[in-house]
Amino acid sequence: xxxxxxxxxxxxxxxxxVCVFPAHGVCFSRGASVSSCVNMKPGHISSFPQHTHxxxxxxxSRSVYLPQHTLTVTVQSSRAxxxxxxxxxxxxxxxxxxxEFMLHPPSTHTLSCLSADDTVTHSDKMLKRNLSxxxxxxxxxxxxxxxxxxxxxxxxxxxxxxxxxxxxDGTRSSLITDSITGQPAVNTTGDYDxxxxxxxxxx
Numbered sequence: 001x002x003x004x005x006x007x008x009x010x011x012x013x014x015x016x017x018v019c020v021f022p023a024h025g026v027c028f029s030r031g032a033s034v035s036s037c038v039n040m041k042p043g044h045i046s047s048f049p050q051h052t053h054x055x056x057x058x059x060x061s062r063s064v065y066l067p068q069h070t071l072t073v074t075v076q077s078s079r080a081x082x083x084x085x086x087x088x089x090x091x092x093x094x095x096x097x098x099x100e101f102m103l104h105p106p107s108t109h110t111l112s113c114l115s116a117d118d119t120v121t122h123s124d125k126m127l128k129r130n131l132s133x134x135x136x137x138x139x140x141x142x143x144x145x146x147x148x149x150x151x152x153x154x155x156x157x158x159x160x161x162x163x164x165x166x167x168x169d170g171t172r173s174s175l176i177t178d179s180i181t182g183q184p185a186v187n188t189t190g191d192y193d194x195x196x197x198x199x200x201x202x203x
Contacts, residue, residue, distance in 0.1 A: 034111060040148060056075065056077045056149070058074065059073070059074040061073075063165075064167065066170045071136075075130070079153065081151045082122065083152030083158070085120075085121045086121070087119045087147070088148075090143050091166055092143055092144070096114040098115040100118060101117050101120045101134070104134075105131055107122060115138070141171045145167050145169070149161075150162070
């Protein structure tokens with residue numbers, strides 16, 4: 001009888017472990033959950049953000065956007081990573097601006113934090129270096145924005161809130177000079193096809 005009770009306790013303890021820890025494992029292997037929408041931090045056990053980040057570059061097909069504009073956002077890293085979380089956020093208020101990631105590569109999927117499909121994350125643990133996304137701006141003016149990304153290299157190592165250069169709100173000005181080339185990034189004729197490359201910075 002005593003042996004039976006000990007066996008039952010062991011089984012119950014095993015069930016508790018199985019129920020608790022996969023929640024973190026699923027979050028890591030199948031992408032971030034909506035609990036990471038605000039602080040952009042993964043829910044890994046005993047994990048801490050790194051102070052320096054790997055060499056990461058983001059390319060945007062436009063340095064200025066308008067409501068419902070579509071931008072191609074390309075993330076490149078010299079160091080392979082397994083997980084990530086990517087969002088567009090307001091420069092002034094550091095809040096999600098919404099928008100929609102319409103096209104995203106394999107091994108990724110979208111989350112709905114503020115609005116449908118406004119965040120994108122990984123869906124498996126395959127190593128990644130170069131990722132390209134199609135993002136459509138919200139229907140209303142959202143102000144200047146940056147793309148923020150959190151990269152996860154391993155279960156215990158990640159870099160959070162790496163940020164892009166500013167993508168300007170074209171409704172706020174009829175002529176904005178690109179911060180890198182010094183040339184007009186948008187003009188009154190509606191030619192918004194300039195491509196610019198931005199290196200990400202940490203806060």
